[in-house]
Amino acid sequence: MDIIIAFDEFIQYHKKIANKSNSIENYYYQIKPFFKFLGPGFDTDDLSIELILEYNDYLHNSPNKNGRVYSQGSISSYMRTVRIFCKWLAERKGIDIYYKDIPVRKMIARESPIYTDEELLKILETCKSSIKWIEVRNKLCIILMYDSGLRQIELTRIKISDIDRVRKRIKVFGKGDKYRYAPLHAPTIEYIDLYVSLCPHSISDTLLLSDDGSNLTGNAIRIMTNKIKHKLNFPFSSHMLRHNFATNYLLDKYEMTKQLDIEGLRVIMGHISPSTTRIYIHIVESLIACRDAPSHFEKILKRA
Numbered sequence: 001m002d003i004i005i006a007f008d009e010f011i012q013y014h015k016k017i018a019n020k021s022n023s024i025e026n027y028y029y030q031i032k033p034f035f036k037f038l039g040p041g042f043d044t045d046d047l048s049i050e051l052i053l054e055y056n057d058y059l060h061n062s063p064n065k066n067g068r069v070y071s072q073g074s075i076s077s078y079m080r081t082v083r084i085f086c087k088w089l090a091e092r093k094g095i096d097i098y099y100k101d102i103p104v105r106k107m108i109a110r111e112s113p114i115y116t117d118e119e120l121l122k123i124l125e126t127c128k129s130s131i132k133w134i135e136v137r138n139k140l141c142i143i144l145m146y147d148s149g150l151r152q153i154e155l156t157r158i159k160i161s162d163i164d165r166v167r168k169r170i171k172v173f174g175k176g177d178k179y180r181y182a183p184l185h186a187p188t189i190e191y192i193d194l195y196v197s198l199c200p201h202s203i204s205d206t207l208l209l210s211d212d213g214s215n216l217t218g219n220a221i222r223i224m225t226n227k228i229k230h231k232l233n234f235p236f237s238s239h240m241l242r243h244n245f246a247t248n249y250l251l252d253k254y255e256m257t258k259q260l261d262i263e264g265l266r267v268i269m270g271h272i273s274p275s276t277t278r279i280y281i282h283i284v285e286s287l288i289a290c291r292d293a294p295s296h297f298e299k300i301l302k303r304a
Helices: 003-016 021-038 049-061 072-092 117-125 132-147 186-198 218-231 238-257 262-269 274-291 296-303
Strands: 169-173 179-183
Touching (some): 049 072, 117 132, 132 218, 132 238, 179 262, 238 262, 238 274, 262 274
């Protein structure tokens, strides 16, 4: 079977099982480099782990459409989509491919810098627009990822009714349509109120809207964050904003209680496996150790 036809059936299957439209949109976006690598007229019977490993190497060594190297986050997303598609091919179409051998590298905390106060303000400055409400909306997206730990796709699912100003929390619909609550602090609430007051479109359901008043899509947020990335002289991505939230949460909690609240962070981040959250322990412990580290060299200088 032609792989494009098979992919169309894959999409129809996910529509029937009521998969979110945003997830389907992501599948289209993330499978494109794979089909480009395979070339036209590729048959699913010719798929192999060896070929997919070649594709993985291709992503690591070839420039994207902007002439830049693919980020590890992009590579992980593309490979994850290939694995999901291959799993469907194996289970639904009987294609002989052991999809579990397809590598998907997890992004880990040490790859994400901890932004200084100045860097965070610089990120927000790049959101400037000649249209005030769009500028505020874009800043609100950044703040929700940085200060509430939300994923890109979770931003598009926020409804007005999910915002609890009294309890300072927001209901978040994450992966697998599972919901959780994330913290919502006073500055974020102020930005939400400012955005709602400036938005020229009626906001009765979904919070974040596009220029034409339709719901803001995951692709629109990706385009926005990509534009910000190219304006900065330091690494930036939505993943890094979320990792900053996790790291700062643990550091701030440690200052309050002298303990690392890994379980609390796991629940807020929406991690199913505790091991996913534990990747932050080593970086946070080293940051805490550095704060209290004495300088032996300074003692030597004082004695001299």
